[in-house]
Amino acid sequence: MTKVKICGLKTSEHVEAAVQAGADFIGFMFAPSKRRITLEEAMDFATRIPKEVKKVGVFVNETPETIVQIAQQVGLDYIQYHGDEKQEMIAQIGLPAIKAFSIRSKEDAIRAAKYNVDFYLFDAPGTNYRGGSGNSFDWTLLDDVNIPLEKVILAGGLNAENVGLAIALVEPFAVDVSSGVEVDGQKDVDAITTFIEKAKGDLIL
Numbered sequence: 001m002t003k004v005k006i007c008g009l010k011t012s013e014h015v016e017a018a019v020q021a022g023a024d025f026i027g028f029m030f031a032p033s034k035r036r037i038t039l040e041e042a043m044d045f046a047t048r049i050p051k052e053v054k055k056v057g058v059f060v061n062e063t064p065e066t067i068v069q070i071a072q073q074v075g076l077d078y079i080q081y082h083g084d085e086k087q088e089m090i091a092q093i094g095l096p097a098i099k100a101f102s103i104r105s106k107e108d109a110i111r112a113a114k115y116n117v118d119f120y121l122f123d124a125p126g127t128n129y130r131g132g133s134g135n136s137f138d139w140t141l142l143d144d145v146n147i148p149l150e151k152v153i154l155a156g157g158l159n160a161e162n163v164g165l166a167i168a169l170v171e172p173f174a175v176d177v178s179s180g181v182e183v184d185g186q187k188d189v190d191a192i193t194t195f196i197e198k199a200k201g202d203l204i205l
Helices: 012-021 039-046 064-074 087-093 106-114 163-170 189-200
Strands: 003-007 025-029 054-059 078-081 097-102 119-123 152-154 174-177
Touching: 003 054, 003 189, 012 025, 012 039, 012 189, 025 039, 025 174, 039 064, 054 064, 064 087, 078 087, 087 097, 097 106, 106 119, 119 174, 152 163, 163 174, 163 189
Parallel strands: 003 025, 003 174, 025 054, 054 078, 078 097, 097 119, 119 152, 152 174
Antiparallel strands: none
């Protein structure tokens, strides 16, 4: 069954809704974004998340010292590198890692294989910020990329209407959604629940 990551949560209500609906990963934004939260908020939200649901911190070109400090204080399970971070820095930090790649061309997907990380997150290019644009990309660009599917997280423009098709075509380990579970720019409990149901449902088309 495909795993689900709900990213950019800003309230305890939405964190708890995602957990109750069956989310496998909860993403906290520590990078410039309209979904950015404070360290104190993340620490509070973390207390509401059971151990089996993994906490992911999203960073963009942050210093190793800050990443490690936040990871320790919040109890992050994974660091999501969503900027121009190099393999050497990721290895130096040494924490479980997700590296995000903006996909515009086949070459963007191919260069991801040069990294050695736990998961590879393929996203559409950002607009005002890195990721979170609500746009999708051509999923066929991931065909024949030399990365095991069990390490692939698919993001970018996913919603309850298209996530089944995305899973059928790409067969990723997990799908990642943020704007696709928002109404008028804010997370919505019903949208979160519906997305997870669609992603994990037996009939996905």
